[in-house]
Amino acid sequence: MLPAQVPLSGLKFCVKLNGVNAMDLVCPAGNLPSLKAAVDNGANAVYLGFRDDTNARHFAGLNFGPAKMAEGMDYARQRGVKVFLALNTYPQPGGWSRWQKAVDQAAELGVDAMIAADIGVLDYSSNRYPGLNLHLSVQGSATNYEALHFYRERFGIRRAVLPRVLSLPQVEHVVKNTPVEIEVFGFGSLCVMVEGRCILSSYATGLSPNTYGACSPASHVEWRETAEGLQTRLGGVLIETYRAGENAGYPTLCKGSFCVAGNTFHAIEEPTSLNTLALLPALQRAGVCAIKIEGRQRSPVYVAQVTAVWRAALDACSRDPGNYRSRAQWMAELGKVSEGTQTTLGAYSRPWQ
């Protein structure tokens, strides 16, 4: 078991092992079985949300009501695993009271951290509950340390999750210039756009991650058999056509095939997953505090497999970073559960940029 983390105001409190910081593994819990899968397979923390549009995975059948949340928190706590609550969408005046109530509930539950994006929500939380540990969500869209200074000075955030747009040297530069702990995404579905400021989804459907807690929402998806093949549409816009025998994927707007200057291709992004297993020693050296796994919408089996692989990899990396190698068996395990069964280093790899 890792030593307990003691929060110190203004200081990073990542765990140190052999002089280097061991990175925490933060895993998705879309429901109670996933939470248990994450806890049982070696997560240091799980993150979850309430059953409404106050979080960015507002999907049917997902997330936690009060009873399940209390049960999940007990399960995690008894096993030394932290619970983070995602409250990371942007309330408009008409819905404000729902977000405020959600903050009240989070404080009452005594979550280990609340992950928020909206300035109003952060302001309310830090004023009303000064003891509540605040993390800036990836939806807060902070890509530079000046932005982090703002959130730290105004709301006392302890940690920030960086958007998936920075290169490794850029991540390192942010870490060096802020006392805020830095968490980065290690694995899962990949936003190619800077999070929190992408409204492609609402352009096609009226609903976006910011306003509704979902990108490319299922309510606006159509599947249509045509002479050309199986077509998927979002808000009526043709996203992809699959010929017989091709594996059809979910029509996430930015991962469709479009026509630009006479060529039809994945003009924005291929349907791939982010996988940074190969970069673990570099991320550790950069001073990254925690690795986040995407996928609250995925199954408990996904959560179990991915958590187990990342636990093994993080342990290997913290034991002996100099000799760490990403193992073929790990990559194969992760490949099985990846979107489109391909993985990429995303913004960490230079050609991608």
Place this chain on the structure above:
Amino acid sequence: MAASNLRLSLGPILYYWSRDDVMEFYRRIADTPVDIVYLGETVCSKRNLIRTDDWFDLAERLTAAGKEVVLSTLALLEAESELKRLRRICANDNYLVEANDMGAVQLMRGRPFVAGHSVNIYNGRTLRLLAEEGLKRWVFPLELSAATLADMQSVRPPGVETEVLVYGRLPLAYSARCFTARAHNLPKDDCQYRCLDYPDGLTLSAQDDTRFLALNGIQTQSARTCSLISELDNMRDLGVDVVRISPQSRKTDQIIDIFHRCIEGGLEPAEGQRRLEHLMPVAACNGYWHGEAGMLATQTQVGTRPGS
């Protein structure tokens, strides 16, 4: 509220135009009835045909021509070199600065600033907090509706002006990746400045030929042009102070003139809309304003101004 209270602004040029084209563009803008001009590179720090000093020179010239000038800034700040340029702009004593990222807000704290539409101001509490920090004017987020604007206006702190984008292709997303370079099979760090070839962005279509988006370097825009000319009366009633036109390569001065005449009452909004539609790269949209998908074009009844 008096009709003359609605002022016209011209947003920053979102595309990469040649130096001559930019200079000629602003020479013409100096003679248009636009009140406020936002200047600067907001999309990509590699675009260097107009340097920071050139923007300051242009600011001086447009100020001399009677325009209120605001220096606009990058929306996506990643590199230290970008922060360095940002600091220089934020430190200037002569012009208001438009922050398009919270990093710029941080640098402007305690002094007056404008928050662009890529700063997420979705509720009254956010607006109040930023007003404490010096917010003088905010641009309404693109994806929000008139109903939300009405709610926001009712809690707006005194001394804060509201600006709404009323014409232009909508910036929808920002990425580390350059999609214009990608479309040409070029890496971002050897993009060969292909943006120069697309003065209004590179249109992206669905496979059924529906023109859907426009690629503008690291920015993704709507293919359709947002037009809210038929909503000017509603905006005035909602207490909107400034309406923004986003520059396009063709006939921006005519677009300004159409809006100006509608605001002054010399042109019917329906006729204004008809004329604007001839000037758009693809077609019009206004869905966000009506609480719908942004790409939709909803017919608005003209002449049913509430309260008139």
